[in-house]
Amino acid sequence: MFAYIARRVLIMPFLLLGVTVLIFGMISLLTPDERLALYLREVPRNAAQAQTLIRKYGLDQPFVVQYGNWLLGREVEDPHTGEKTIAGGVLRGDLGWSKTGSDTIANVISRRFPATLELALWSIVPIIGVGIGMGVLAAVNHNKWIDQALRVFSTIGNSFPVFVFGLLMLMLFYAKLGWFPPDNLSDWAQKVVMDPAVFTRFTSLNTLDALLNGRLDVFFDALRHLVLPILTLSYVNWALLLRITRTAMLDALQQDYMLTARAKGLREKVVVNRHARPNALIPVATVAGFTVVGLLNGVVITETILNYPGIGSVAAQAAAQLDVLTVLGFALFNGLILLIANLIVDILYGVIDPRVRLS
DSSP states (O other): OHHHHHHHHHHHHHHHHHHHHHHHHHHHTSOHHHHHHHHOSSOOSSHHHHHHHHHHTTTTSOHHHHHHHHHHOEEEEOTTTOOEEEEOOGGGTOOOEETTTTEEHHHHHHHHHHHHHHHHHHHHIIIIIIHHHHHHHHHHTTTSHHHHHHHHHHHHHHHSOHHHHHHHHHIIIIIISOOSOSSSSOHHHHHHHTOTTTOOOSSSOHHHHHHHTTOHHHHHHHHHHHHHHHHHHHHHHHHHHHHHHHHHHHHHHTSHHHHHHHHTTOOHHHIIIIIIHHHHHHHHHHHHHHHHHHHHTOOHHHHHHTTOOSHHHHHHHHHHTTOHHHHHHHHHHHHHHHHHHHHHHHHHHHHHOHHHHHO
């Protein structure tokens, strides 16, 4: 098992390096003048000033040199004091300036990611638990009315666009019934959370911080605002997990060892829970893992439709405003999240299925 994990960990830096080369390659498709406009908050006054800045930041250098400067930073000299400092550098956390967020991209990500993380954490249990549970239930009741009803449910879920379902949920539960509003906090709760005199931000997760501060009113308000995003995300992912789990369970239930277990006189409940389900969940684990990864990367459509202030909604705003540097910065961050999550999924897959470790 140690060798299996070590191989996965050793591969990660090379994969991350490949992601950075791909992202920088996209930036390099632009001309030096266009790239200069991406990095600066103010446009140069004339062409001569632009050329001076291009030489200063090395935007006229060969690709390899520019990539090194972008990745590690570049030494620049202050014209007034002569002091040399390192400017930029993705590995130093400098992803550039976000025109959409009017702040550095790193600050925009650090400000928006906790909301996406909170949504993902609250969505994991209902998505995976209910989705897999419905798949097992459908397989055990193969061709019965429960199976037929769940298959219809899955078909509707797969054919429904996310934005349509999100809008329907918004119209019903907010516009019509007024139960679950969009955004992540009510105005009064937002004022409480932003007041350091009465509320301490331990984790930047509203629900957890509310509990740590003993503010149940803020906790339930934050939870109320999470219902619509969780419901929208869950319905779409339930359909996928239900179909995959049902197929895997049906395959497991038809194996020879299942006939042997029944022939030994084991109860059907024991046969299903102890023998069929663990083997059926092996392929489902990969899909469930990447479902969670998708949540961490920010669900762009769901966050945008429901006005949820996560990382996905600000990425959509940046794309709409043609803020190329911000979009690529988020792509790099999402690539990092994907690689880490992929490593965790691989390790868990090895734990679940010993055949993967031995191969």
